[in-house]
Amino acid sequence: MEKFAVDINGFYGEFGGAYIPEILYDNVETLKNSYLKVINDPSFQKEYNDLLRDYVGRPSPLYLANRLSEKYGCKIYLKREDLNHTGSHKINNAIGQILLARRMGKTRIIAETGAGQHGVATATVCALMNMQCIVYMGKTDVERQKLNVQKMEMLGATVVPVTSGNMTLKDATNEAIRDWCCNPSDTYYVIGSTVGPHPYPDMVARLQSVISDEIRRQLKEKEGRETPDYVMACVGGGSNAAGTIFHFIDEPGVKIVLAEAAGKGIDTGESAATIHLGKLGIIHGSKTLIMQSEDGQIEEPYSISAGLDYPGIGPMHACMAKAGRSRVLAVTDDEAMQAAFELTKLEGIIPAIESAHALGALDKMSFKADDVVVLCLSGRGDKDMETYINYAP
Ligand SMILES: Cc1ncc(COP(=O)(O)O)c(C=O)c1O
DSSP states (O other): OOTTOOOTTSEETTEEOOOOOGGGHHHHHHHHHHHHHHHHSHHHHHHHHHHIIIIIOOSOOEEEOHHHHHHHTSEEEEEEGGGSTTSBTHHHHHHHHHHHHHHTTOOEEEEEESSSHHHHHHHHHHHHHTOEEEEEEEHHHHHHTHHHHHHHHHTTOEEEEEOSTTSSHHHHHHHHHHHHHHOTTTEEEEOOSSOSSTTHHHHHHHHHTHHHHHHHHHHHHHHSSSOOSEEEEEOSSSHHHHHHHGGGTTOTTSEEEEEEEEETOTTTTOOBOHHHHOEEEEETTEEEEEOBOTTSOBOOOOOSSGGGOOSOOOHHHHHHHHTTSEEEEEEEHHHHHHHHHHHHHHHSOOBOHHHHHHHHHGGGOOOOTTOEEEEEEOBBSGGGHHHHHHOOO
């Protein structure tokens, strides 16, 4: 990762940085100065990799989806993050950050969650490591991702429903930051995506980079080469996408295609298509593209998918999209839902609605018969069953 690596001040080109209240300065500074040392330490790496193998079930399979491949006229491999313990890629990051928090002497863990997958992953690791866990979640998401709320509570976490704004991920993040400001000494904030102040975007990308590390090895075994023609992923804040592309960014032969949530359509005023619609601003400690009004007020995002319903975007993705290194497609609710039903019918896999946005992008592309495509299936659809059952196009 040379060209799009974060710089010493936490910037990816003009995006990123650490815009934080004074009270959090010491916390963020300590984290910034220690995260690379800790995560590169051989004893940390051993503990982290042992848990990824024995607790999460990694490596996740790289599955050649034959019937899906036939439909789109190329060779499509699915990176099965849906098969991880707790059902998505979020556990890779939660384990890494909570191991780090423990080494920093923190005893209280807080997190924000949208779809509930990051909340469940965090609550799971807190149970495993006997740490107190508080998860902030917008009330809208508490209702549409009920199963995950029940799981977090069973795991011993306190779930705090947030009633400000449109009661989704942005609002949950605001509350988590507020909590952190009130409890800076004993509390570690586990951010669930490549967002927030530096060093979070880089740290989360590194903790998710196991995804592309495995893809390289698995492709070598299956195709005789380590690099595909395309890598594809959905992008909310950008963590599964960052992990999927991490070890391919400096390979010009690998095309990067990301799918963001167009909601009811990017021109309808009801979407979360931040890269298409966003303008430069600061949100949750980071300078990035944000959906905002003419006078700089954040516009409430909308997506059927709780995990993509965010008005900002990780600074790394803003930078890569602006530079033309990634191509970002906007996929509507309906397109994602159709793609989810299609995968279920063709391959017997019910995806998370977030991941279904990446699948929905397939229809907007044209492939050659010998193209090798790796698409990150970031999560499973259990949490979304009610939405699938009640869906009427
Ligand atoms: C299954 C799944 N995929 C994707 C996302 C989006 O997050 P990110 O862009 O950080 O991968 C979420 C968020 O909750 C999720 O649960």
